[in-house]
Amino acid sequence: MTDQTVGLVSAASLGAWLLKANPTIYPIAEWIQDRPDEPVTSWSVQRNYRSAMMEAGQPVYLWISGDGRDIEPGVWGYGVVTGPCEVGTADSRWLDRDAASGAGYYAMTEINFLASPVSRSALNSDPRFADLEVLKVPAGSNPSFLTIDQARALRELAQAADRGTCPRCRNGEILHVVFGMLPPGSLDGEPPWVTEGGCVIMGLPTNRHCPACGLDWLATSGGRPQARTLHELRTLLGCDSTAGLEDLLWDHCDVDVHVEDVPDDHDEVGALSLRIGTRGVTLEFPFSVTEFIVTVDELLAEVLDDWDEELRG
Structure with a gap:
């Protein structure tokens, strides 16, 4: 220019x-x-x-x-x-x-x-x-x-x-963690809550840390938490067990709910099976909590439409 x-x-x-x-x-x-x-x-x-x-x-x-x-x-x-x-x-x-x-x-x-x-x-x-x-x-x-x-x-x-808050304790003083072999000065100009995490990620990749409760999680570019396992999804939604997650969804939907891990071809967990009433879908990890809630509402809408058709029939 x-x-x-x-x-x-x-x-x-x-x-x-x-x-x-x-x-x-x-x-x-x-x-x-x-x-x-x-x-x-x-x-x-x-x-x-x-x-x-x-x-x-x-x-x-x-x-x-x-x-x-x-x-x-x-x-x-x-x-x-x-x-x-x-x-x-x-x-x-x-x-x-x-x-x-x-x-x-x-x-x-x-x-x-x-x-x-x-x-x-x-x-x-x-x-x-x-x-x-x-x-x-x-x-x-x-x-x-x-x-x-x-x-x-x-x-x-x-x-x-865009800093975001902790999905578990709602603390707003979270850290954005950058991993990798960063050249000197890579984070110059970034706010003080953006910090280096080292060259190697141990376990599942993360880019957020809450000093208040110790939670580490992966967030999208918009700061929204992503779940990479059923355990992480439960944690992000404040549920101690899969049964607790199903109870939470039952309270939201008022119909039968079932969730379970789906292994991939290598016998590793790669997706989540979600069923609301008679409707179901498979969600591949990772996905955001927002995506999960939207999917739940879409399935519930399909179930309600099915009920309406049955009543009209």
């Missing part, structure tokens, strides 16, 4: 891009609820000088607007631009078909959702964002942008929002 000024944004002053999502036009709240670990790999933008400046490696945030009824407005994702914008077509999830028909140009990204958002109210109360474009001109250009100073400040807030 050449160091030239174009309109309000220049290569020298650009800190990060900010892509805007309107939950009344696209069901972004459902995406975060149902598929929190699925990154945003493209997003509709206006075809203008700004989108022409987007290049691989540039930082990018996802902003969600709205009145707060469906989802809290603010910054919900962070990632990078993966390449120049491309011509494309809207997918079938769009809620506003007129808006979908006009969406023909897309930013290429790899954006992961944060464990919790940096809220619009928090940004409004922070003097470092007094001139943030998306706050001053909410209906302005998409993509919007942040200056270098604004991007540095938002990165700090996003890191704190």
Whole structure:
């Protein structure tokens, strides 16, 4: 990118891009609820000088607007631009078909959702964002942008929002652990709760540690805990036994529930068998707690539909 000024944004002053999502036009709240670990790999933008400046490696945030009824407005994702914008077509999830028909140009990204958002109210109360474009001109250009100073400040807030909490004791002072042979200075600039874990992982891979209760676990890029065994799933849901997990699901579903390990071809546990009433599914490890709960609700909905059909028949 050449160091030239174009309109309000220049290569020298650009800190990060900010892509805007309107939950009344696209069901972004459902995406975060149902598929929190699925990154945003493209997003509709206006075809203008700004989108022409987007290049691989540039930082990018996802902003969600709205009145707060469906989802809290603010910054919900962070990632990078993966390449120049491309011509494309809207997918079938769009809620506003007129808006979908006009969406023909897309930013290429790899954006992961944060464990919790940096809220619009928090940004409004922070003097470092007094001139943030998306706050001053909410209906302005998409993509919007942040200056270098604004991007540095938002990165700090996003890191704190993405720290997460312990799934067992709910402690918020957890550590993010990075394993491997890290070159000197690899963690420079990271917050103090990001720490080296050594060259070798003993046992199952982990990347989170709670100093309060001693729990180690694996989390996705959005900070959501993942289960790699039935034992870990029970631990993350606060159950001491498989029977306790089944009781917990019974209270949620009010139908018979059965869970058990499924060995793979090498006689090792590779999946979980889950049955709700007469419906069942096999989930391959690892999966997030959110994925598990969503699957439970989907199976329960199928069971209820079966009952309705039986009554109508």
